[in-house]
Amino acid sequence: MNTNTQTTRLYHSTLSPFCRKVRLVLAEKKIEVELVEEKYWENPPDLKRRNPAGKLPVLRHRGHMLAESQAIVEYLDEVVADPALMPRQPLDRHEVRRLCAWFDDKFNSEVTQPIMNERVWKKITRSGYPDSRAVKDGLRAIKEHIDYLTTLLEARRWLAGNAISLADFTAAAHFSCLDYISDVDWDRSEAVRDWYATIKSRPAFRSVLADQVPGIHPAPHYAELDFG
The missing domain is CATH 3.40.30.10 (Glutaredoxin)
Known part of the structure; x- marks a missing residue:
């Protein structure tokens, strides 16, 4: 071989x-x-x-x-069938894909990209100074997204239903990048905070929580499972 x-x-x-x-x-x-x-x-x-x-x-x-x-x-x-991260029913699968697209398209363009570009990537690539207006727009938009997720979690255990799915890992991937630089207001929603704390506590998150980016230090609570 x-x-x-x-x-x-x-x-x-x-x-x-x-x-x-x-x-x-x-x-x-x-x-x-x-x-x-x-x-x-x-x-x-x-x-x-x-x-x-x-x-x-x-x-x-x-x-x-x-x-x-x-x-x-x-x-x-x-x-790799186990554990399954997509539900069996077509409507349920649609909901998972819809939420994956929500984060990779809408959330990314409104929140992740503007904040990370200005606060991280410009520094790493030495391509200029942060645009504070873009950062403020992203921080304002994330509040609306957190409010939307709160409504989902009021009726569901996980974002797309009662079982963990690709939607949760997609959302957590975006939140974890922002949390690295402490740009998530976890006090805004207890439901969203509890959801993230739960997924953050899974063994799958260990490698991500150990990340260190040269020149950019993680927030003090970043690797703490209970947010410190």
Whole structure:
């Protein structure tokens, strides 16, 4: 057996919510993975060879190169059946996919991207100073999203229903990036805070909570399961 082609390897960026989503699902499925940090902003020559779109994450699994975070995690849920992270009923599956899209599209564009771009990526890539207006817009938008999640959690144990799903890991990936830099008002909703504390306490989160980004220190409560 050629171990080089069989090793599961994730090309990722530590504070990317899309990469974190894949990391969390890999860990939940107990799939051992080698993490390879990529400075995608430097346009590494091999990135487009692995993914013609030139984006992260890229997962090498069973000798295949897989791209796009949602496609990757659904693939993983199909090839490693236990634990199941997609429900069986079509309407329930739709709700999981709807919420995954909510976070990867709407939440990302309104909250994660503007805040992380200004407070993290400009510093890492040395591409200018933070735009305080963009950060304020993101902080204002996150309140509306937290309020929406509160309404969901009033009727459900998890975001998409009564079982944990890809929707929870997608949402947690985004929140964890923002929580690293202490940009989530956890006091706004006890329901959302309890939901995040519960998923944060899962073994799958251990690697993410151990992350350290050079030059950017995590919030004091970041790795505390009870928020310190």
